[in-house]
Amino acid sequence: MEEEKEVMEEREVDERVVEIEHPLPCLSESDTQRIIKGRDLFGYVGIEAVLDQMRRKTMKAGFEFNIMVVGQSGLGKSTLVNTLFKSKVSRKSCTPNYEEKISKTVHLQSVSHIIEEKGVKMKLTVIDTPGFGDQINNENCWEPIVQYVNEQYEKYLKEELNVNRKKRIPDTRVHCCVYFLPATGHWLRPIDVEFMRRLGKIVSIVPVIAKADTLTLDERLEFKQRIRQDLQANGIRVYPQKEYDEDAEDRILNDKIRENIPFAVVGTDKEHQVNGNKVLGRKTKWGIIEVENVAHCEFAHLRDLLIRSHLQDLKDVAHNIHYETYRVKRLNESNANGVALSPLTLENGTLEKSDTESHL
Ligand SMILES: Nc1nc2c(ncn2[C@@H]2O[C@H](COP(=O)(O)OP(=O)(O)OP(=O)(O)O)[C@@H](O)[C@H]2O)c(=O)[nH]1
Ligand SMILES: [Mg+2]
Numbered sequence: 428m429e430e431e432k433e434v435m436e437e438r439e440v441d442e443r444v445v446e447i448e449h450p451l452p453c454l455s456e457s458d459t460q461r462i463i464k465g466r467d468l469f470g471y472v473g474i475e476a477v478l479d480q481m482r483r484k485t486m487k488a489g490f491e492f493n494i495m496v497v498g499q500s501g502l503g504k505s506t507l508v509n510t511l512f513k514s515k516v517s518r519k520s521c522t523p524n525y526e527e528k529i530s531k532t533v534h535l536q537s538v539s540h541i542i543e544e545k546g547v548k549m550k551l552t553v554i555d556t557p558g559f560g561d562q563i564n565n566e567n568c569w570e571p572i573v574q575y576v577n578e579q580y581e582k583y584l585k586e587e588l589n590v591n592r593k594k595r596i597p598d599t600r601v602h603c604c605v606y607f608l609p610a611t612g613h614w615l616r617p618i619d620v621e622f623m624r625r626l627g628k629i630v631s632i633v634p635v636i637a638k639a640d641t642l643t644l645d646e647r648l649e650f651k652q653r654i655r656q657d658l659q660a661n662g663i664r665v666y667p668q669k670e671y672d673e674d675a676e677d678r679i680l681n682d683k684i685r686e687n688i689p690f691a692v693v694g695t696d697k698e699h700q701v702n703g704n705k706v707l708g709r710k711t712k713w714g715i716i717e718v719e720n721v722a723h724c725e726f727a728h729l730r731d732l733l734i735r736s737h738l739q740d741l742k743d744v745a746h747n748i749h750y751e752t753y754r755v756k757r758l759n760e761s762n763a764n765g766v767a768l769s770p771l772t773l774e775n776g777t778l779e780k781s782d783t784e785s786h787l
Pocket of ligand 1: 499500501502503504505506507518557558637638639640641692693694695709
C-alpha cells in the first residue's frame with residue numbers, strides 16, 4: 428500500500444511536469460486546439476521519457492563543436508581556448524624566426540580533440556587563424572577566413588546532395604567565431620569593423636576584449652560601451668542576434684548577454700592556491716587575478732555562453748540560419764545556370780558583392 432501511494436504521488440508530480448502550458452512551436456494553429464493537457468490524461472503516459480532517449484542517443488553518438496579564434500598575434504587566443512576547455516587544445520605561440528615573421532600571411536589551422544566529461548563525448552575543433560591583422564597592410568586579410576567558412580558550407584552541401592548520403596554528415600562548419608579585440612581602451616579599429624561586418628553575415632561572432640587585466644575597471648566599462656555603440660553604428664551583427672530569439676524567455680536571457688557584450692576576458696593555463704582552494708589565475712605583483720571569478724573578469728560569462736547555455740543554439744544558428752542562407756543562395760545560382768553546382772568562388776556566400784572593396 429505504501430509503495431502504491433508513493434507511485435501515485437510520483438505520478439501526480441509527473442503530470443504537472445508533462446503539462447503543456449504553451450503551444451509547441453512545431454504545432455500549427457489548428458493543432459494547438461487539440462492539445463490534451465497532463466491533467467486530462469487518464470494516467471501517466473511517459474512522453475517525457477523521450478528526453479532520456481535523446482540523451483542516451485547523444486551520449487552514444489557524441490557531438491561536434493567547431494570554434495574559430497581570430498585576432499592579432501599574442502592576444503591570448505590559444506590561452507583562452509585552453510582555459511575554456513580546461514585542457515591543452517590549442518598550442519601557445521612560440522616566437523617565430525625572422526623568416527616566418529616577415530612572410531606571414533593568414534593561414535588557417537584546425538586541430539581536433541575528443542573531450543569526454545561524464546560520458547558525454549564532444550569532438551572539439553579549434554580553428555586558429557595565425558597572421559590575421561599582423562601585417563602593416565591588412566587589406567583583405569579576412570578573405571582566407573571567409574573562404575574557409577564557405578568551403579565548410581560547400582562540403583556539407585555536397586554531402587547533402589549526394590544520392591547516397593552518409594548517416595551522419597561530418598560537420599566541419601564553423602559554429603562560432605570568437606573575435607579578439609585588443610584592450611586599447613579606445614574604439615573599434617577599421618580592421619575590427621571590416622572583419623566583423625563581413626563575417627557577421629556568414630557566421631556567429633562573439634567579440635571579446637582580450638587581456639582585460641590590462642584595463643582598469645572604469646576603462647573597461649567605457650571601452651565596452653564604446654564598442655557596443657560602434658557595433659551598432661556600423662550595423663555589425665554579433666551573437667546572439669535579436670532576430671533569432673525564439674520567444675520572450677529567450678529575449679530576456681539574450682538581452683542580458685547583449686547588454687554585457689563584449690566580455691572582458693582573462694586567460695591562463697596556471698592554477699594557484701587562494702584560501703586553500705586551487706583556482707585558475709594569473710599571478711601579478713599585486714595579487715592573483717582569478718579567471719573564473721566574476722568580480723575579477725568576465726571569463727565565466729563567456730564560458731557560460733559558449734558552453735553551458737548556448738552551445739546547442741550556436742550549432743542550431745549555424746545550421747538553420749547561416750548554412751541555410753548559403754544553401755539557398757548556391758542552389759538558386761545553380762538553378763539559374765542550369766548546372767549541378769557551379770564552382771565555389773570567394774564571393775559565394777557573402778551576401779553583398781560590393782562588400783569586397785576594402786576600407787583599410
Ligand atoms: N596579461 C595577460 N596575458 C595573457 C592573457 N592571456 C594570455 N596571455 C599571455 O600572452 C602571451 C600570448 O598568449 P597566446 O595564447 O599564445 O596568444 P595567441 O593569441 O594565441 O598568439 P598567436 O598564436 O601568436 O596568434 C602568453 O605569454 C600568455 O601567457 C591574459 O588574459 N592577460
Ligand atoms: Mg595561438
